[in-house]
Amino acid sequence: MLTLALFLFFGAVCVAGAVNLLVQSHPINSALSLIVVMASLAAEYLLLGAEFVAAVQVIVYAGAIMVLFLITIMLLNAGKEERTKGSRVATLLGVPGVVIGGVLVAWTLIHRSDMGNVAIGALPGDPKAIARLLFHEFLLPFEVTSVLILIAIMGAVVLASRPEAIARPHPGVPATQEERKLVAVGKGRS
Amino acid sequence: MIPLSYYLVLSGILFACGVLGFLIKRNIITIFMSIELMLNGVNLSFVAFAAHWHALSGQVFVFFVMVVAAAEAAVGLAIIIAVYRTRETLNVDQVNLLKL
Numbered sequence: 001m002l003t004l005a006l007f008l009f010f011g012a013v014c015v016a017g018a019v020n021l022l023v024q025s026h027p028i029n030s031a032l033s034l035i036v037v038m039a040s041l042a043a044e045y046l047l048l049g050a051e052f053v054a055a056v057q058v059i060v061y062a063g064a065i066m067v068l069f070l071i072t073i074m075l076l077n078a079g080k081e082e083r084t085k086g087s088r089v090a091t092l093l094g095v096p097g098v099v100i101g102g103v104l105v106a107w108t109l110i111h112r113s114d115m116g117n118v119a120i121g122a123l124p125g126d127p128k129a130i131a132r133l134l135f136h137e138f139l140l141p142f143e144v145t146s147v148l149i150l151i152a153i154m155g156a157v158v159l160a161s162r163p164e165a166i167a168r169p170h171p172g173v174p175a176t177q178e179e180r181k182l183v184a185v186g187k188g189r190s
Numbered sequence: 191m192i193p194l195s196y197y198l199v200l201s202g203i204l205f206a207c208g209v210l211g212f213l214i215k216r217n218i219i220t221i222f223m224s225i226e227l228m229l230n231g232v233n234l235s236f237v238a239f240a241a242h243w244h245a246l247s248g249q250v251f252v253f254f255v256m257v258v259a260a261a262e263a264a265v266g267l268a269i270i271i272a273v274y275r276t277r278e279t280l281n282v283d284q285v286n287l288l289k290l
Contacts, residue, residue, distance in 0.1 A: 057256075109195040152265050
């Protein structure tokens with residue numbers, strides 16, 4: 001009974017955060033409500049017994065990834081989003097479509113009564129068991145993800161660095177006065 | 191004891207919110223956050239099924255999803271910075287040309 005109450009409470013917080021992400025017009029508010037969603041999802045993982053996943057969820061998702069988002073928002077000084085014609089069309093078509101789809105999925109899932117229950121802490125996901133699985137059976141995918149992260153680091157550095165910092169195919173002085181000015185403020189062609 | 195379907199419904203709601211945000215939002219950073227929301231909804235169903243089937247590999251898959259999400263966030267935000275540097279806007283309606 002208590003677990004069901006906890007599940008419903010954190011689920012409600014989760015959905016409220018997700019809806020708040022949609023209705024807020026300022027990206028900072030959306031990012032903060034996404035942090036609320038992730039923190040309450042970590043509580044849901046704890047209810048399922050996945051302690052290590054919950055800890056990693058808080059550290060990596062709510063910590064690292066969201067800090068990256070917040071830094072980008074502050075760096076670009078993102079303001080309120082403006083509504084356009086395209087966004088109204090997307091709202092008119094998208095909201096009913098997603099609501100109908102979601103209700104259909106929920107109705108199907110609720111009426112499949114043979115799926116059984118999940119007890120609290122049904123599967124203790126302690127770090128030891130997860131590490132054994134990760135470094136034995138999933139060793140090759142684990143190593144491949146390290147290559148993926150390396151590529152992501154290099155891609156992020158290349159994409160986000162200023163254009164003149166990247167080695168250019170035709171080195172030399174900028175051709176025109178205008179271009180020299182653009183290069184000086186970091187907006188020149190690479 | 192919580193029915194498995196409740197977890198799946200919650201994960202479906204989160205995924206639907208992500209899809210909705212992807213459709214109706216016009217700020218490129220908020221669209222990116224909607225994608226993260228969808229990934230989180232999928233993660234919840236991974237963990238719920240792992241507990242249901244007593245298979246720990248579901249939780250290991252969550253880590254892979256997180257790795258991909260982190261890599262995607264790093265590269266995507268770098269692309270957003272590059273787009274903002276050339277166009278000085280974050281509105282996706284105004285980012286409709288491949289080359290300036």
